[in-house]
Structures are given as structure tokens and as C-alpha cells.
Amino acid sequence: xxxxxxxxxxxxxxxxxxxxxxxxxxxxxxxxxxxxxxxxxxxxxxxxxxxxxxxxxxxxxxxxxxxxxxxxxxxxxxxxxxxxxxxxxxxxxxxxxxxxxxxxxxxxxxxxxxx
Amino acid sequence: xxxxxxxxxxxxxxxxxxxxxxxxxxxxxxxxxxxxxxxxxxxxxxxxxxxxxxxxxxxxxxxxxxxxxxxxxxxxxxxxxxxxxxxxxxxxxxxxxxxxxxxxxxxxxxxxxx
Numbered sequence: 001x002x003x004x005x006x007x008x009x010x011x012x013x014x015x016x017x018x019x020x021x022x023x024x025x026x027x028x029x030x031x032x033x034x035x036x037x038x039x040x041x042x043x044x045x046x047x048x049x050x051x052x053x054x055x056x057x058x059x060x061x062x063x064x065x066x067x068x069x070x071x072x073x074x075x076x077x078x079x080x081x082x083x084x085x086x087x088x089x090x091x092x093x094x095x096x097x098x099x100x101x102x103x104x105x106x107x108x109x110x111x112x113x114x115x
Numbered sequence: 116x117x118x119x120x121x122x123x124x125x126x127x128x129x130x131x132x133x134x135x136x137x138x139x140x141x142x143x144x145x146x147x148x149x150x151x152x153x154x155x156x157x158x159x160x161x162x163x164x165x166x167x168x169x170x171x172x173x174x175x176x177x178x179x180x181x182x183x184x185x186x187x188x189x190x191x192x193x194x195x196x197x198x199x200x201x202x203x204x205x206x207x208x209x210x211x212x213x214x215x216x217x218x219x220x221x222x223x224x225x226x227x228x229x
Contacts, residue, residue: 035217043203045158045220091157100171101209102148103218105157 006106023092119221140208
């Protein structure tokens with residue numbers, strides 16, 4: 001079974017600074033997708049960014065970018081110019097070819113942004 | 116843009132009662148997923164439907180059942196409720212099964228079992 005691990009239960013960053021959230025995963029599949037979801041206090045799950053495993057280029061969405069290291073099975077999220085609204089729980093998630101489209105989530109990282 | 120709609124948003128039930136959660140996917144999305152998120156936990160996959168047929172099944176208790184209707188909305192039926200069923204239940208939809216399209220989540224239904 002695929003597993004997703006986020007080893008940082010909590011992180012904090014100063015407003016306007018950069019922070020990196022870590023995620024590792026374990027899989028034997030060759031075709032899969034990775035995602036970062038944000039869950040603010042409202043508890044809404046918001047897709048932040050996604051990465052296709054077959055693409056070598058790291059995904060970028062405005063201030064959010066990933067560092068995808070396929071061989072190391074690592075998928076970190078970098079948030080640049082952090083804003084107060086970035087404060088939330090961040091979940092790394094995996095969807096693979098043999099597990100259908102179901103998402104397997106990591107434990108989450110609670111991000112605090114300090115003014 | 117239209118989003119996933121879930122109703123009710125909050126539900127309080129007593130032990131051994133029955134609850135029905137409803138999900139209305141984004142228009143033209145034919146795949147629906149249900150997840151359960153306990154307090155302080157990550158979401159856990161329960162079940163999914165594609166074109167009104169069950170497409171995948173996760174850690175869903177036998178006391179729970181679900182279906183997808185002809186208009187693609189889905190209902191999660193939960194019977195003999197237990198205290199441990201208290202959680203946030205998410206529905207998500209995507210436009211196509213078998214491919215790894217993004218899943219768009221609804222706001223969730225918070226179920227409290229007393």
C-alpha cells in the first residue's frame with residue numbers, strides 16, 4: 001500500500017519570508033500524481049498544486065512551487081512571500097494507477113504565519 | 116464557478132440513529148468521492164462512484180452505504196451510529212475517473228454523535 005509521510009507536524013514562518021514543507025511517499029507504482037491541499041480554519045480542502053510523476057519539471061502556481069525528487073520519493077512545497085492567509089493545515093496527497101483516483105493523505109503540517 | 120455542495124453542513128445525532136449525507140458534484144463531474152476526517156486526523160477515503168457505479172471502496176464500515184443517482188448526486192447513509200463516527204465528512208468530485216484529475220472538495224458535513 002502507498003503511504004505518505006509528513007514529518008513536520010508544525011511549522012512557522014514570518015510574513016513575507018519563505019517556508020518549505022516536507023513530504024515523502026512510498027510506492028511501487030510508476031504512474032502517479034502528487035498534490036498539496038490546504039485546509040484553513042474553515043476546514044475547506046483547497047487544492048494548492050499538483051505534480052504528475054512523469055513530468056520532470058517542478059510544478060509552480062504563483063507563490064507556491066514544489067521540489068519533486070522522484071528517485072528519493074520526496075515532494076516538498078515551497079511557499080514564497082508568505083502571507084497571513086497562508087496559515088493553515090497543509091496535506092500532501094498521493095493518487096496512483098493501481099489505487100484508482102482515491103487520495104492517500106499525509107498527517108498534515110500546521111503552518112503558522114507570524115506578522 | 117460552481118462548487119461541490121454538501122448538505123446538511125452540520126448534523127447532530129444520537130447513538131444508534133441513522134444519518135443521510137448528501138453531495139451535489141460540480142456540473143459535468145461524473146465521479147464522486149467520500150472521505151471521513153476525524154478530529155486532528157487526515158482525511159480517509161471511504162468510497163467512490165463513477166457513472167452511478169461504485170468504482171472504489173476504502174475503509175467504509177458495513178454500517179455505511181452510499182450510492183450515486185442519475186443526476187450524479189450522491190448520498191452516504193450511515194446506520195447504527197457510534198460515537199466514533201463523529202467526524203467531518205467530505206465529498207469531492209472530479210470530471211473523469213481512471214485519470215488523475217484534481218478532486219474538488221465540498222465544504223464538508225460535520226457529524227456529531229452524542
